[in-house]
Amino acid sequence: MSGRGVDPTHRTFVSYIDKSREYYLGRGYGNPYRWACFDEVPFAPLKRPLSQNVLTLITTAHEGVDAPSFRSAYSIPSEPAPVRLHTDGLFWDRLATHTEDLDSFFPAHRLEEFVRDGRIGHLARRFHGVPTEYSQWKTVERDAPEVLRRCQEDCVDAALLVPL
Amino acid sequence: MCHQTVSLVARHLEAHGIATVILGSARDVVEHCGVARFVFTDFPLGNPCGKPYDVAMQRSIVGFGLDLLESARAPRTTLQTPFVWSENQSWRDNYMRIEPAGPSVMTS
Numbered sequence: 001m002s003g004r005g006v007d008p009t010h011r012t013f014v015s016y017i018d019k020s021r022e023y024y025l026g027r028g029y030g031n032p033y034r035w036a037c038f039d040e041v042p043f044a045p046l047k048r049p050l051s052q053n054v055l056t057l058i059t060t061a062h063e064g065v066d067a068p069s070f071r072s073a074y075s076i077p078s079e080p081a082p083v084r085l086h087t088d089g090l091f092w093d094r095l096a097t098h099t100e101d102l103d104s105f106f107p108a109h110r111l112e113e114f115v116r117d118g119r120i121g122h123l124a125r126r127f128h129g130v131p132t133e134y135s136q137w138k139t140v141e142r143d144a145p146e147v148l149r150r151c152q153e154d155c156v157d158a159a160l161l162v163p164l
Numbered sequence: 165m166c167h168q169t170v171s172l173v174a175r176h177l178e179a180h181g182i183a184t185v186i187l188g189s190a191r192d193v194v195e196h197c198g199v200a201r202f203v204f205t206d207f208p209l210g211n212p213c214g215k216p217y218d219v220a221m222q223r224s225i226v227g228f229g230l231d232l233l234e235s236a237r238a239p240r241t242t243l244q245t246p247f248v249w250s251e252n253q254s255w256r257d258n259y260m261r262i263e264p265a266g267p268s269v270m271t272s
Contacts, residue, residue: 041175090165119227159177159183
């Protein structure tokens, strides 16, 4: 073991692709999920310093299991920052932690501080949520274009995306 | 699965001229997909922006993301934050553990 208690014969970070495949194989599902994998990666450099940018925040948390946001993209005002978002029904480690502090997965207040400090120009008027889908097609063809459309309406330069 | 979803959204935004950075804790899923910028914090899933109520850590992790927005010069740029969840590493094995008698922990 290393000083941090990490086994140096194994990679340090958890492979969720491996874990989920083995977990579902153990439950009798022999057809592993095929995760998204691309050779080409688009890249958009910042056009201006961040202090002149409009920035938004995008999450996979939702407004409630029964809310429309659980099944489609949604938007919420960035000011005032939301008090609460829901994480029910999403994959996160309930044994190790909790999601009672919004800023641990949706750092709206931390971003407000950076705006006050002048590090970021402005927050966009809306933040956005996307439903977590097994169907990559639904995300790519339905939700991502809708989030893009709303970002373009709000003149967004840059986005911080935070999954659970 | 959340990490794949935001990776796909980030790719779409980047392709249309909006710069993105992902703050996350499932490194393999994000890098498998391929994104422009990724800040990796080696924590259990759920708190990719820092431990609950640790404002200084959250500010630091978000700050790493802002720095990366400006400093990355090419796609697939990953920055790992220096934070450690705990001395006890058992959370890595406990998530989605399959017990010898069969799976006993369903965590979604």
